[in-house]
Amino acid sequence: MSIEAAWWDYDVIVVGSGGAGSAAAQAASERGARVLVVSKDPIGCSDTKISEGKVTVRATGEDSDTEQALSDNLRMGGGSIPDKAITQVFARDNRAAYDWYRQRGARPKVDAKRGGPRPVSIAMGGHTKRRTIGHANSGVALSHATWTAVVQTPRVDYMEDAWFLDVVITEATDVGGQRVVGGIVYDASGGRLVVARAPAVVIAAGGLSTLFFPKTDTMRGNTGDAYAVMARAGADLIDMEQLQFLPFCLTSPPSYEGLLCGEPSVASFMGDLLDKNGKVILDCVMLRTRAECAAAIMLAVEDGRGTTNGGAYLDLTKNAQAPLSGDHFKRYLQQVMPSAYRNVRQAMSKAAGQLKEPWEVRPAAHYMMGGLRADPDGGAFAEESRDAIAGLYAAGQAMGGVFGANRLGSTALAECAIFGIRSGHSAAAHALAHNNKVADAAFQPALAAAAKLFGRDGNQSAAVLKVELQDAAWANIGPVRSVQRLDRFEAVCTRIEAALANVGIPAYSSWNQAFIEYIELANMLVCGRAIAAAARERDGSVGGHVRSDGPQISVFAKPYSTVIRRGEDGMFMARRIGREGLPFGRLGAYLVGDFWRKAKLRVLRRLPAPISDRRIRKHYEAVMNKTVGPLEIEPGSLAGAPAESVQG
Amino acid sequence: MKVEIVTNRDGKVAVVEYDYQSRSVDEKPMVLDVLLQAQLNGHADLAFRYGCRARNCGVCTVDINGRPRLACRARIRDGDRISAMATLPVLADLVVKRDGIARQMRGRMPVQAAGNDLNVEAPEDYHALTACVECYACLHNCPMHAKNLKFDEGGVTAAVAADEGYLWGNPFSLLKLQIVRLDPLSSQAEKDEAVTQARDLGLDVCTNCPGCKCGVGIDLKNKVVKELLDAAGLAAGG
Structure with a gap:
């Protein structure tokens, strides 16, 4: 074997160092576990860091925001597919989990009267209540908190530039099923493989949007490693067809393609979504979920009504030009989506940046709602004990069952803390009760498989094959799907899988880019197969899954989740499990509430302009901080970046 | 547009000249655009870091003509030289140990x-x-x-x-x-x-x-x- 291997012992391995990973590591350490954090990107350089930094915190806007209100909102927004027990835990732990960020330095604006953080002015993407907290410097401010949790917490060791290749499991003869004994890591910086022995692994490295690059606004590292690792371990994955496409992302120029430019809520009261002929595609945009907006745009494109770059127009000009409320709107936009608005100003025309003309927008891959089929502690769930994988946990985006068919705006950062903490506690308890010594032989097959890739002959390059896969993914398993497209995509997968055998990898061990590309492409292929298998099983449209050859699934239909498991041959078997919909009374109340909110908005929009303008200003004045201090230095602001050469 | 990329693989340093093909007449590409294109055109093993493409993640810093820049938001010009940050040890090509x-x-x-x-x-x-x-x-x-x-x-x-x-x-x-x-x-x-x-x-x-x-x-x-x-x-x- 040309590459060396080191053998380490821990109680809990946490894969990923963003919001979920850092919370899991800190929580596991708090319960006495020795923790190893494995991160392929530098510590804390995650989707949490590059997010808009908005966090759902229940009951910050109004007292009527009960646990049930939030839990119901998650379930209805998610097409009744979320796991009821998981959404209840989300609603219950939400406020305390948010304070995890504050204990590590997140300092939001405070509403002195209500005695808590102050929410932004408008209920965000699909929320029925105003309950979203913003932070100066967006997610970058929260990344300082997650950094502190990893770097400063006692008993937490960490390695960056380290690819977690696979979890290692053995037969659990005592309880039946399998159990985790550790994992194999490629330490690119140390130029070696690491065998990390541990009875519990928390996978907190979710996200697979790079499968759709460049039509995505997330981190490059989102190559679906989490799902691939869990699938290869034999775990059940749930709702893998449910991928969230953010509706409003940039279409050009190429350097900016896919980056975020807005949320449904930025449409505010007067915003419109238009096709290339100026016809309204969807009304009441500010009250819609991300999934509804993305689906409306892509169906218009399918219908031949798309813009030059295959998108639609988001027209905010009426908001901005209103004489009384226009300035409030501009401040609101600045406050609620600073990074996104910055992208617009850099990438689009001056007039667009000044809100004098509509923005060309197109959906882009943002968030995988599917993931590990888990219990409310993030532990792998299996109906039969022979299928159990004891010691396998997921948190954050890697965990399924939380959001179902659509994730509401600002809920992901809350999810990271809530289920990061829960999985960390649970993994520590499991590990400390099962820390028996495991024979080295259990690790040899996985170790040998990784080692033999170094110094492999071949005339193909994974970096090039990856682009072929990405193009096929957007066209066929992206925001619009059909059986024909799924067939086409799987044929591409088969071709690339065959080519993978001929990928050459040099023998040197320190930061071997070809090895890294190979591993990530293999993982992306597993994810592509997973999405296709689940998308085939769900033969109608719901949430983030839009079928051009199937019906829209009704809110009154019996809800179900798709469950997939990977077989020995690498193919996924799909099935359905029933989900509990909301009781009829609460479903009805939710729908009436939704109807009422939209009716009120439609009336407001039809009022003579001077009257609606005055009403909208009143709304902003009631909820916005009157005095707006000087803007903080915003990462990316052109003014304050001497080390950059953006001009010219 | 011709640029130089300083590579460093397995201890061997080399200077690679790359000719960037513009994607539109008026394109003003970023350094990162050049690296992504080079990887697909004969430099498949080129090692570089990037993350968000929007200047928030902080991982894509490289030296352009000897001064540190974020590759995703630094415009590239003809004749520019791209190299790893001089202030940290190089792991491969443009990737440094942070x-x-x-x-x-x-x-x-x-x-x-x-x-x-x-x-x-x-x-x-x-x-x-x-x-x-x-x-x-x-x-x-x-x-x-x-x-x-x-x-x-x-x-x-x-x-x-x-x-x-x-x-x-x-x-x-x-x-x-x-x-x-x-x-x-x-x-x-x-x-x-x-x-x-x-x-x-x-x-x-x-x-x-x-x-x-x-x-x-x-x-x-x-x-x-x-x-x-x-x-x-x-x-x-x-």
């Missing part, structure tokens, strides 16, 4: 806020500093950090320090300590300790330095270094 910077801060900062009431707002300067995206552009020309790279004493070499955490600090590590001092939830003891840690990292070097430059525009000289020097009773010069 770990020694964060690791030196282990145990130097509080684990969590001491205050019980979290409903306290932070001053404006606190938010000015949490804008740091950790791009490490500030290491450029930093005399404090430069001491790490020449260091070789008692078996501790620069390479060992990069593994175990550097001995001397840099503007980023000072910024982290100043954040502790500005946090209304830090105790007085923690604020004092932050100054002690800054001195331990070599703050006295800053007295003779004209000042550091931030990759995202934070006023490091006045909001970080000067504040710490004042608190430590050291006079700023330069």
Whole structure:
């Protein structure tokens, strides 16, 4: 074997160092576990860091925001597919989990009267209540908190530039099923493989949007490693067809393609979504979920009504030009989506940046709602004990069952803390009760498989094959799907899988880019197969899954989740499990509430302009901080970046 | 458009000339666009970091003509030379080992806020500093950090320090300590300790330095270094 291997012992391995990973590591350490954090990107350089930094915190806007209100909102927004027990835990732990960020330095604006953080002015993407907290410097401010949790917490060791290749499991003869004994890591910086022995692994490295690059606004590292690792371990994955496409992302120029430019809520009261002929595609945009907006745009494109770059127009000009409320709107936009608005100003025309003309927008891959089929502690769930994988946990985006068919705006950062903490506690308890010594032989097959890739002959390059896969993914398993497209995509997968055998990898061990590309492409292929298998099983449209050859699934239909498991041959078997919909009374109340909110908005929009303008200003004045201090230095602001050469 | 890329693989340094093919007549590509295209055109194993493409993640810093830039938001011009950051050890091509910077801060900062009431707002300067995206552009020309790279004493070499955490600090590590001092939830003891840690990292070097430059525009000289020097009773010069 040309590459060396080191053998380490821990109680809990946490894969990923963003919001979920850092919370899991800190929580596991708090319960006495020795923790190893494995991160392929530098510590804390995650989707949490590059997010808009908005966090759902229940009951910050109004007292009527009960646990049930939030839990119901998650379930209805998610097409009744979320796991009821998981959404209840989300609603219950939400406020305390948010304070995890504050204990590590997140300092939001405070509403002195209500005695808590102050929410932004408008209920965000699909929320029925105003309950979203913003932070100066967006997610970058929260990344300082997650950094502190990893770097400063006692008993937490960490390695960056380290690819977690696979979890290692053995037969659990005592309880039946399998159990985790550790994992194999490629330490690119140390130029070696690491065998990390541990009875519990928390996978907190979710996200697979790079499968759709460049039509995505997330981190490059989102190559679906989490799902691939869990699938290869034999775990059940749930709702893998449910991928969230953010509706409003940039279409050009190429350097900016896919980056975020807005949320449904930025449409505010007067915003419109238009096709290339100026016809309204969807009304009441500010009250819609991300999934509804993305689906409306892509169906218009399918219908031949798309813009030059295959998108639609988001027209905010009426908001901005209103004489009384226009300035409030501009401040609101600045406050609620600073990074996104910055992208617009850099990438689009001056007039667009000044809100004098509509923005060309197109959906882009943002968030995988599917993931590990888990219990409310993030532990792998299996109906039969022979299928159990004891010691396998997921948190954050890697965990399924939380959001179902659509994730509401600002809920992901809350999810990271809530289920990061829960999985960390649970993994520590499991590990400390099962820390028996495991024979080295259990690790040899996985170790040998990784080692033999170094110094492999071949005339193909994974970096090039990856682009072929990405193009096929957007066209066929992206925001619009059909059986024909799924067939086409799987044929591409088969071709690339065959080519993978001929990928050459040099023998040197320190930061071997070809090895890294190979591993990530293999993982992306597993994810592509997973999405296709689940998308085939769900033969109608719901949430983030839009079928051009199937019906829209009704809110009154019996809800179900798709469950997939990977077989020995690498193919996924799909099935359905029933989900509990909301009781009829609460479903009805939710729908009436939704109807009422939209009716009120439609009336407001039809009022003579001077009257609606005055009403909208009143709304902003009631909820916005009157005095707006000087803007903080915003990462990316052109003014304050001497080390950059953006001009010219 | 012709540019040079300095590669470094398995210890072998080479300069590769790459001819960037514009995707439209008026395209003004970023450095990252060049790297992505080169990878697909004959340089498949080219190693470089990137993340968000929107200047928030801080991982894509490279040197352009010897000065650090974020590859995703730095325009490239004909004849530019792209190389790894000169201030950190190269792992491969444009990828440097960053770990020694964060690791030196282990145990130097509080684990969590001491205050019980979290409903306290932070001053404006606190938010000015949490804008740091950790791009490490500030290491450029930093005399404090430069001491790490020449260091070789008692078996501790620069390479060992990069593994175990550097001995001397840099503007980023000072910024982290100043954040502790500005946090209304830090105790007085923690604020004092932050100054002690800054001195331990070599703050006295800053007295003779004209000042550091931030990759995202934070006023490091006045909001970080000067504040710490004042608190430590050291006079700023330069």
